[in-house]
Amino acid sequence: MKRFDFPHTHIIDSHQFSREDLNTILAATEHVVRLKEQNRLFGVLEGRLMASLFFESSTRTRLSFEAAMHRLGGRIITTVGFQFSSISKGETLYDTMKMIEAYADIAVIRHPVEGSSRIAAGAVNIPIINAGDGAGQHPTQALLDLYTIVRERGLPDKKRIAFIGDLKFGRTIHSLVKLLTHYETEFVFISPVDLALPESYRKELRSLGIHFEETEDLKAMWDCDVAYITRIQEERFADRADYERLKDSYVVNRAFVQASRHPTLLLHPLPRVNELSTDVDDMPNAAYFRQAAYGVDVRMALLCLCLQAELPDL
Amino acid sequence: MKRFDFPHTHIIDSHQFSREDLNTILAATEHVVRLKEQNRLFGVLEGRLMASLFFESSTRTRLSFEAAMHRLGGRIITTVGFQFSSISKGETLYDTMKMIEAYADIAVIRHPVEGSSRIAAGAVNIPIINAGDGAGQHPTQALLDLYTIVRERGLPDKKRIAFIGDLKFGRTIHSLVKLLTHYETEFVFISPVDLALPESYRKELRSLGIHFEETEDLKAMWDCDVAYITRIQEERFADRADYERLKDSYVVNRAFVQASRHPTLLLHPLPRVNELSTDVDDMPNAAYFRQAAYGVDVRMALLCLCLQAELPDL
Amino acid sequence: MKRFDFPHTHIIDSHQFSREDLNTILAATEHVVRLKEQNRLFGVLEGRLMASLFFESSTRTRLSFEAAMHRLGGRIITTVGFQFSSISKGETLYDTMKMIEAYADIAVIRHPVEGSSRIAAGAVNIPIINAGDGAGQHPTQALLDLYTIVRERGLPDKKRIAFIGDLKFGRTIHSLVKLLTHYETEFVFISPVDLALPESYRKELRSLGIHFEETEDLKAMWDCDVAYITRIQEERFADRADYERLKDSYVVNRAFVQASRHPTLLLHPLPRVNELSTDVDDMPNAAYFRQAAYGVDVRMALLCLCLQAELPDL
Known part of the structure; x- marks a missing residue:
């Protein structure tokens, strides 16, 4: 035993x-x-x-x-x-x-x-x-996210991991970023400027000497090993027009995924709404349902x- | 095994x-x-x-x-x-x-x-x-109804089985009728005209060459082997007066059951309201609580x- | 076996x-x-x-x-x-x-x-x-209360047991008093006059030849072996002013408990509100959480x- x-x-x-x-x-x-x-x-x-x-x-x-x-x-x-x-x-x-x-x-x-x-x-x-x-906190979600990365792609060291969507309020993302600081992770934060990672987290990453990139361009996930996709919730926007302008630019669908040659692992804490299309579901890199099982x-x-x-x- | x-x-x-x-x-x-x-x-x-x-x-x-x-x-x-x-x-x-x-x-x-x-x-x-x-559909209800008939009276072949109450909207009845078409069941449908078995079901029975009787008279259950009793719900009637006129003619109570010499097995999917009196409960043919156990x-x-x-x- | x-x-x-x-x-x-x-x-x-x-x-x-x-x-x-x-x-x-x-x-x-x-x-x-x-009735609560007394202090015979709070409407108290009449329990009832034990219970105790005391003074619990404390609910008072006047006189806190030299076992059916202070919790005689486990x-x-x-x- x-x-x-x-x-x-x-x-x-x-x-x-x-x-x-x-x-x-x-x-x-x-x-x-x-x-x-x-x-x-x-x-x-x-x-x-x-x-x-x-x-x-x-x-x-x-x-x-x-x-x-x-x-x-x-x-x-x-x-x-x-x-x-x-x-x-x-x-x-x-x-x-x-x-x-x-x-x-x-x-x-x-x-x-x-x-x-x-x-x-x-x-x-x-x-x-x-x-x-x-x-x-929701620490068990972060731990299962970490396990999913390790199981599907190995330890996060030297891996390029994109976080996509609402990085400002996303509890799940904050917890996972914290766990990933224990590894030599390369962070890529993709979000509307209004929903960017809070300064406190950026400061912590800098103080740990961890390199990270920030962009509004979803295409930045194309050269990542892992893309962690989250929802952009309308209620998070002060201005509804901003939401309308941005929501369609953060949709990961089959055509978008196929446009990349890199086999980026697709994760999502679920539930999803429009940000992740169902036509992606049967692609081998679509790991979000396996993530639930893990x-x-x-x-x-x-x-x-x-x-x-x-x-x-x- | x-x-x-x-x-x-x-x-x-x-x-x-x-x-x-x-x-x-x-x-x-x-x-x-x-x-x-x-x-x-x-x-x-x-x-x-x-x-x-x-x-x-x-x-x-x-x-x-x-x-x-x-x-x-x-x-x-x-x-x-x-x-x-x-x-x-x-x-x-x-x-x-x-x-x-x-x-x-x-x-x-x-x-x-x-x-x-x-x-x-x-x-x-x-x-x-x-x-x-x-x-x-509610297929497991129909299957337990079928099992109850078989366990209490044997296979439905050559059995005369009455369906009583709301035959128009009764999901339970429709499913059970379907299962019983696999046997040489003799069907007796007892209901107010307004709540008769839908034409689609009658057509299907005819196309299968299955004989069935239809009547408004509850006494028709007296010579049946099995009576499957269901509720008549007020909300199903277009005209409240029709409901008031009919509801009391579809009450199976002890006196009514005793007026028959035939030991008709009494089934009911439950819950019951007034259509099945509690004074029937301790009669040996009252099988509806055993039905729940089956x-x-x-x-x-x-x-x-x-x-x-x-x-x-x- | x-x-x-x-x-x-x-x-x-x-x-x-x-x-x-x-x-x-x-x-x-x-x-x-x-x-x-x-x-x-x-x-x-x-x-x-x-x-x-x-x-x-x-x-x-x-x-x-x-x-x-x-x-x-x-x-x-x-x-x-x-x-x-x-x-x-x-x-x-x-x-x-x-x-x-x-x-x-x-x-x-x-x-x-x-x-x-x-x-x-x-x-x-x-x-x-x-x-x-x-x-x-809530008989299993009364039985667990009895077991708690026995486990912590032995059989209730010759024990002095105080009941405190709402003795008029307290279902829990009524059931436990009933069980304790099977023992030579010495009852002390402590409550506002308005919330005293109902006459029917007093009559039953008298008819059984059981001695009991009644008082409004919480200090009467100081010489008891067991104090069974309950809530005084505002909604039980006809007059809100009565409630305001009395509620603070029925608060068992650490200072009050320490003022007694007798190791009175403190029971409470829980949930508590103000009548039993949290500063009592770590005293050895505070048995109410053990009571829940029993x-x-x-x-x-x-x-x-x-x-x-x-x-x-x-």
Whole structure:
């Protein structure tokens, strides 16, 4: 049996990880994937109970975590929305979590308020996994994005990775950029000027001595190894005319992808709307649906790491 | 170990089945029932994950499918309603299903829009079971109705089967009639003229050379082997006065049932309101609650068939 | 293997239990707790299916029951709210329960209408556990309160137990008082006069020859072995001024607790608001979060007793 050495109890924030931590997560995910292929997963977390606490609805993320727990043989108690009559009666998150600690061995939390998962982690002696807290962090999404890059293209070192779309408000992008700073990544940021990467992130990259390019031209993705595409949301624009002018220039479709000779890996956190056409779906580089599947693998690994589970040897 | 030979991946529509398919489903259900009696079911689908996707609430059907999966040792991820934040953001059913395919081994779908389950089946490589799509099909209800008839009275050949109530809009009835055309069933359709079987169905029966009777008189059920009773919904009548005039003439109560010497088997898809009195409940021919229980058995068989599960020999 | 001798099929009402029954429940809970410590619980209810029917939301109670069933290896089908489309179509609770009986081996019911769980129990041949029905009973809360007292301080005989807060409407308190009448408990009722214990309960205590004290003074808890603290809800007061005058005199905080030399055990059914300060939480006598955890233990025992499960010997 193998137990990975992982120094964290909770998964709260993509800033908490060192490169060594990321290596451990990637290795644990690979281990879990191999066990899955051998039908030997079921039983790893038998008898363990996960509380799936979605104070805010996020069906995709919830089902991904619940699938991960089931695949490992664990059990789940779930609540969606502020159904907690106790919360509507004025109960604090602290008290709610003390109750959950009495019921479950680990808790996954989605909450509309930034910082909630940190408060939750401070209240209890069971591991907490942040499944998104408001404008804050969504670290498991960033980890599954990283795993997807590694699985499909190898480690990000020396890779040219484009980020496309709303780089200003995109929580997903901010978390992934942070993880990629642990590698010798070459960043290419493609966005309307209004939605460019915030100065705080640019400053951090500069302070780390990391080179990055910024452009409004979508064609810049053509010579990248990976293109991480995100939505441009109309509500983010102060001026509707700006949105109308820009939205059609950020559409990745089959013709646009074929115009490049470089096999750029296409990622998207989903859901997509118009920025990524369905005519791309059957291209071999369209990895976004595989990305969703890898999410279950990465979450299985995180559940095992946080619960310090012993994994059968390969 | 036994694996039934079943040519379908998905359960979409009662029109998809041949008589041979129905034989297989009936045989697989019998097999599963015997295993259940021997407490040998648990483990048949161990490690398999079912997505229970109820875009429209239907608690009865959902719990029946989920009970079936649990009894077989499988696991379940569930979502009820259009909680999918991604759908509210404009995600298509196609994309939603590509995500579900990444999580689960089989999906049960209830959706308000006719044809949804066919779209879902086209999107993925996992089996899809239609649990009702709008005015369209609800094939597993028809299959459990058929199984109930067979289990309680034997094969429908040469059986006189009455359909009572709203034959015009009754989705359940249309699906069951379709299945029964594979047998030498004698059909008796009992309804207000306004709610008679649609001409398309009558035409199909005639083209198949199947004899059927139509009447407004509820007493016609007295010489039938089976009476399939359904609700007459007020909202189906153009004229409220017609509803008031007719609703009391379609009430099956104890006195009415006792007035017949023939032991007509009483079925009802439930829920009932006034058309079927509670004073009938303890009569031996009142099979509608057993029918609900058989629903779990049939759905267990369908899950096994679609997943090509191996069943222990008896 | 051990099967406890328990004469009840259903858990409906705290009035149903004799002292012998309570002994059995306490012993079964101890047994279950020991098995849990030895990691030998999982499998006790393998293959059994619990319907978790919360017609009214009560996340705390629901998750506690579901955690209990999972810990025993059982499975769960859940519904929250009047999602039952069948009920919205006019289905009776009787019919709903006949359906549930066809699906599950045991049902836990929370319902806004008093007496619902008794109706449910009358409809079916599977055990029913009342998880709260309107202003009526919530017997499993009372049983877990009793278990907490016994586990932390021994049997209630000769113990001085204070009840604090809203004694007039507090369902939890009424049920627990009833259970404690089976012991030589010394009752101290502390409440605003307006929220005093109803005359019917006082009469019952007198008729049983049980001594009790009543006071408005919170300091009366200082010489008690146990203080059961509850909320005073503003909406219970006819006069808002009365509420404003009284609410601050019923606040148990650290300074107040430290002013007593007696190690009074502090219980609270939770959720709390202001009546119990968070600065008490880390005092050794603050047992309310442990009380929540014991709730899972007691519910595990009740599930085993109602299902007549065989428990492995210790």
